[in-house]
Amino acid sequence: MRGIEQYVIYAIYHHSYLALFSFLSLGMLGLPVPDELLMAFSGFLISIGRMTxxxxxxxxxxGSFAGVNLSYWLGRILGPPLFERLGPYLHLNAQKLNRAEDWFLRFGLKTVVAGYFFPGFRHFIAYFSGISKLPYRLYALLTGIGAVLWSITFISLGRMLGSHWKEITIILHHYLLRGSILLGIVLLFIYLWTTKQTNTINK
Structure with a gap:
């Protein structure tokens, strides 16, 4: 990751807005781009007058909006055929997949905006929103709000911290990654519990 970090920082410093848009779009697709780091660095560049x-x-x-929306459409178009092929190997049949999609439409909306702040988790949410055929207008609205809030948070952080932007961002990323895992476990538990309750009622 060190090589990628150095390249991203170099590109943002020399090509500013074009590099920022490009890297964020790719990072939101799930490619190994240090999103929070490049945002905080952009905030630092604002503090020294190199960017506005x-x-x-x-x-x-x-950039982040474009990335998560492209992920949505990839999930919507390619997701169902992919699950049909891989389903038997993952022990997923049509009934289980439909149940997961229904559950996401009922309970997963709250995670679309919050998911921006958790590395890894935001990519899963974007693709699964498409697979679940979440209405695009609603998804676009939620991701638009999330993109603005996420951008303000990390750019402001980089601006305020100045030359210390990198150290704090690495620590934050570490804890956010742990938060992603914890949030995923909590959602899995809620999904299994609600599914069990539904099956009990149906019986």
Whole structure:
């Protein structure tokens, strides 16, 4: 990851907005881009006058929005055929997949905005929103809100911390990654519990 971090920092420093949009779009697709780090670095560049706050917020929001929305459409178009092929190997049949999709439409909406702040988890949410055929207008609205809030948070963090932006961002990323795992476990527990309750009622 060190090589990627150095390349991203170099690209943002020399190509600013174009690099910011491109890397965020790719990072939100799930590629190994240090999203929080490049956002905080952009905030630092604002603090030294190399980038402007308004343009950086706009470009970062659009870049992250573009990435998660492309993930949504990839999930929506490619997801069902992929699950049909891999289903037997993953012990997933149509009934189980439909049940998971129904559950996500009922309970998963709250995680679309919050999921932005958890590395790894946000990628899963984006693809599964498409697979579940979550109405696109609703998804676009929620991800638009999430993109703006996420951008403001990490750009402001980089701005405030100045030359210490990198150390704090690495620590934050570490805890957010743990939070992603914990959130995934909690959601899995809730899903299994609600599924069990539904099966009990149906019996």
């Amino acid at each position: 706050l308004a343009k950086t917020l706009l470009v970062s929001s659009l």
